[in-house]
Amino acid sequence: MEHVAFGAFNPRFYGVSMFLTDADRRDTLNRYFEHPDSFPVRANDGSPSLGEISAISAIDHELRHFHDFLLSPFGTIMMGLRMQATINGFQAMKTIQNCPGRFVPVPLIRWMRWDAAMRQKWIDTTGASYGIERTEDVVPIPYVEDPSKSDLQKGLHPVQDGVSHEIRFQQYALTAAQAFVSMDKCRQRSFSEYNLDVTADNIFEATAHLVQLQAVWTGQDEASSKLFFHFVMNSQSKQLKPLQILWMALQKSITVTRALELCTWMLLGSYEQIWSRGHPANRYLQVLTLAAAAPDHEIFSLPMPALQLFARLDALMQAGAWSDNLAAAALSADRRSSVYARAAETLKGGFFDTLFSVATVWYSDQRAVRATFAKDPESFVNPLRYLNERCYPIPLVETRFGDDVHEREDSLDNLNARAITIDDQDRQVLSYIVRLKSDRTAHDLDDAFSARIVTHMVDFLFTDEPVTDLYEHWCRSQAKKLINKELISVY
Amino acid sequence: MNTKGLRVQLLSDSESIDAIGKIAAMDSVATEPAELPASDQRFGIAEAAGIIAVIHTSAEIALLLAKAFKLVRGQKKITLRTPRGSVTIEGDATTAEDVILAKIKAAAII
Numbered sequence: 269m270e271h272v273a274f275g276a277f278n279p280r281f282y283g284v285s286m287f288l289t290d291a292d293r294r295d296t297l298n299r300y301f302e303h304p305d306s307f308p309v310r311a312n313d314g315s316p317s318l319g320e321i322s323a324i325s326a327i328d329h330e331l332r333h334f335h336d337f338l339l340s341p342f343g344t345i346m347m348g349l350r351m352q353a354t355i356n357g358f359q360a361m362k363t364i365q366n367c368p369g370r371f372v373p374v375p376l377i378r379w380m381r382w383d384a385a386m387r388q389k390w391i392d393t394t395g396a397s398y399g400i401e402r403t404e405d406v407v408p409i410p411y412v413e414d415p416s417k418s419d420l421q422k423g424l425h426p427v428q429d430g431v432s433h434e435i436r437f438q439q440y441a442l443t444a445a446q447a448f449v450s451m452d453k454c455r456q457r458s459f460s461e462y463n464l465d466v467t468a469d470n471i472f473e474a475t476a477h478l479v480q481l482q483a484v485w486t487g488q489d490e491a492s493s494k495l496f497f498h499f500v501m502n503s504q505s506k507q508l509k510p511l512q513i514l515w516m517a518l519q520k521s522i523t524v525t526r527a528l529e530l531c532t533w534m535l536l537g538s539y540e541q542i543w544s545r546g547h548p549a550n551r552y553l554q555v556l557t558l559a560a561a562a563p564d565h566e567i568f569s570l571p572m573p574a575l576q577l578f579a580r581l582d583a584l585m586q587a588g589a590w591s592d593n594l595a596a597a598a599l600s601a602d603r604r605s606s607v608y609a610r611a612a613e614t615l616k617g618g619f620f621d622t623l624f625s626v627a628t629v630w631y632s633d634q635r636a637v638r639a640t641f642a643k644d645p646e647s648f649v650n651p652l653r654y655l656n657e658r659c660y661p662i663p664l665v666e667t668r669f670g671d672d673v674h675e676r677e678d679s680l681d682n683l684n685a686r687a688i689t690i691d692d693q694d695r696q697v698l699s700y701i702v703r704l705k706s707d708r709t710a711h712d713l714d715d716a717f718s719a720r721i722v723t724h725m726v727d728f729l730f731t732d733e734p735v736t737d738l739y740e741h742w743c744r745s746q747a748k749k750l751i752n753k754e755l756i757s758v759y
Numbered sequence: 760m761n762t763k764g765l766r767v768q769l770l771s772d773s774e775s776i777d778a779i780g781k782i783a784a785m786d787s788v789a790t791e792p793a794e795l796p797a798s799d800q801r802f803g804i805a806e807a808a809g810i811i812a813v814i815h816t817s818a819e820i821a822l823l824l825a826k827a828f829k830l831v832r833g834q835k836k837i838t839l840r841t842p843r844g845s846v847t848i849e850g851d852a853t854t855a856e857d858v859i860l861a862k863i864k865a866a867a868i869i
Contacts, residue, residue: 759768
């Protein structure tokens with residue numbers, strides 16, 4: 269089976285996203301929710317269907333991403349960058365309408381990275397066909413080869429009073445670009461050994477697939493879990509390669525629980541050394557090196573509580589204590605929370621209020637996750653307990669339809685769901701945002717919904733290139749309302 | 760349209776993009792590799808690939824796509840992205856050039 273995502277976790281939406289991209293998936297889930305006891309469905313030859321198994325268990329996979337993000341120092345860094353990108357990007361959007369130039373090139377980061385010669389080449393070939401005759405027709409933004417190396421203050425950039433709209437726009441835009449590019453670099457940072465390139469995403473995928481494997485076993489049946497396990501271990505997806513190799517190296521002794529413990533330890537690296545030995549991929553290679561040299565080492569084979577395992581791994585790898593690493597990340601989250609609280613005093617109203625409210629929920633969630641984990645790590649690394657006890661926060665769920673929209677007969681009126689629609693009658697739904705449990709309030713739902721509209725617009729303006737025609741059209745029209753200039757895509 | 764050509768991006772799976780590259784080379788349509796940032800917005804495209812083509816008319820891109828569809832196996836989706844927006848064309852070896860051209864014109868993005 270092709271490795272086509274059933275969902276995603278990306279802090280652009282504070283929750284998890286499920287992709288109901290074709291009729292089969294929608295049909296499977298509808299049938300499952302109506303008659304859960306009739307699953308797993310068998311094909312005519314009696315074998316389970318991998319597509320259905322995956323569709324039903326994908327939510328547990330995505331929830332694990334959400335919880336790993338809240339627990340890990342890496343996730344704390346990503347949330348800081350996400351907020352930097354969104355708030356500064358939105359500030360840039362608000363100032364852009366007062367800048368000279370009739371056109372805004374999107375994605376802005378690509379235009380930033382084009383030097384004068386490249387920009388002129390684009391104007392001469394393509395821009396001229398759309399009424400762009402000279403660089404002055406485009407909002408002014410300086411050439412920056414690598415925005416992540418900008419010396420502007422990270423976080424929420426304080427633009428001084430009295431500067432021109434143009435400078436104000438440029439400073440906000442560059443601070444947002446710095447965050448966007450840094451997020452990409454964090455995700456793409458790889459460590460290589462044994463002809464294997466490993467990224468942080470690979471480790472997050474490993475834990476999520478291990479949890480999903482357990483979810484298939486407990487929620488469906490043994491035959492389904494065997495099929496899913498075969499898929500995980502034989503998939504050609506690069507994301508799963510590191511897990512496959514670790515499993516092979518330890519095949520004599522490894523269990524799902526021990527693999528989940530090891531991979532969770534990889535996510536608990538030092539906040540200060542996140543670009544080197546504290547990076548999840550680097551910690552993966554430290555474990556793999558030991559596994560290759562001593563596959564029978566008791567770290568891999570001897571039953572022991574997670575606390576003991578983590579302490580022994582810390583000692584073996586000469587790493588700082590995992591608990592200190594989490595404490596450092598928690599301190600950083602405290603500092604960020606204070607910054608957001610101060611910023612919320614001046615950036616008031618509308619979308620800003622919702623962004624800061626979402627940040628407050630994140631702050632509270634990461635504290636809760638770290639506290640529960642520190643008290644009882646088994647509740648997180650024992651997949652059965654993790655799934656059965658559900659003692660970690662359940663986020664909001666975003667449902668997206670890929671190339672399609674969901675056509676409704678009437679606009680949505682539901683206490684537990686909101687719909688992002690692309691028509692004036694609110695009947696063509698791009699995505700739903702749903703509250704599954706009462707630990708999220710209707711207020712949280714409204715905030716997440718508004719914040720999502722902001723990230724749709726900001727991401728489209730700066731970096732993202734959605735391939736769905738309707739979605740692109742919607743982003744373009746939403747952003748245009750706010751900036752009052754013509755958006756022009758540059759390739 | 761500008762006689763110097765228009766830079767557009769074509770996005771699909773790698774098989775379709777390879778086919779477009781080959782047809783473009785035979786038909787003397789200038790192309791460049793496209794830089795594709797990682798995105799989780801590519802629903803359903805496992806390994807997205809892209810190419811920049813410099814085209815002069817809508818008919819030229821329609822012909823390029825019709826020929827590319829004949830080179831690939833089965834039904835494919837190719838997204839054409841221009842400065843004004845995007846249109847996704849679904850087709851196979853039987854998809855006619857004028858059908859593709861009509862879709863491009865209906866999208867009003869060139």
